[in-house]
Amino acid sequence: MEIYTPKQIANTLNVSTTTLRRYEEQDLIPVVPRTKSNHRFYTLIHFQAFTTIRTLLKGYDIPIVYKVMGMIKNARIEEALWLVNEQQFHTQVEKQRVEEILTMIKNADFTKYKNVKLKECMSIGEAAKIAGVNTSAIRHWECEGLVHSERNKENGYRIFSISELRKILVISSLRKTVYYIENMKDLLNDLDTPHYGKIERSFQLALENLNNQLLLQFTGITELIKYIHFYHEINT
Known part of the structure; x- marks a missing residue:
């Protein structure tokens, strides 16, 4: 079994060990084992859990990420996936909205x-x-x-x-x-x-940001699926 110290994972993910402990205190990851001397150590599933949190945070709001991770820890996998799906729907709606308003402006x-x-x-x-x-x-x-x-x-x-x-x-x-x-x-x-050049460019930037957010969301989902597989392997 591969094990990691808090410092090793913190360095890999470019976060502080305090951040890792905060995720643990928020009940977002599996129970953390201890050595005989009462020091924390992490296994592969913890490493994947932390990786999933950090990746999801790039595309989703903090409350959503925390809720998703909490659901998975409590074996509410389907609810977690539906919540992620709902957030992507909101991104889609926002994209349609920006496009509609941009068209409205172009058509005056x-x-x-x-x-x-x-x-x-x-x-x-x-x-x-x-x-x-x-x-x-x-x-x-x-x-x-x-x-x-x-x-x-x-x-x-x-x-x-x-x-x-x-x-x-x-x-x-x-x-x-x-x-x-x-x-x-x-x-x-x-x-x-009658000149809307700056506004149109701003709307195009908004669309680019939404496209980037969608990509980050899918990247987060990739890590989330890996974590769910780990979870299933350990609990079956």
């Missing part, structure tokens, strides 16, 4: 989205639903000066025009690739001109 058609005719004025709830974001996100963007609302004279609630909605759609699609507020403001200003 902002009267409908997802085949739904847009109203001239929308509440913050309606705008959030169309854009697929939380109302709190829109309020934050308004505080940052990225979007602007008027107030309904009857009840004082925020109302957004189609022009502001398209800004919300652009922000929601590019927020992971345009990191600085001033850069985002420059892009949104281009929406008021």
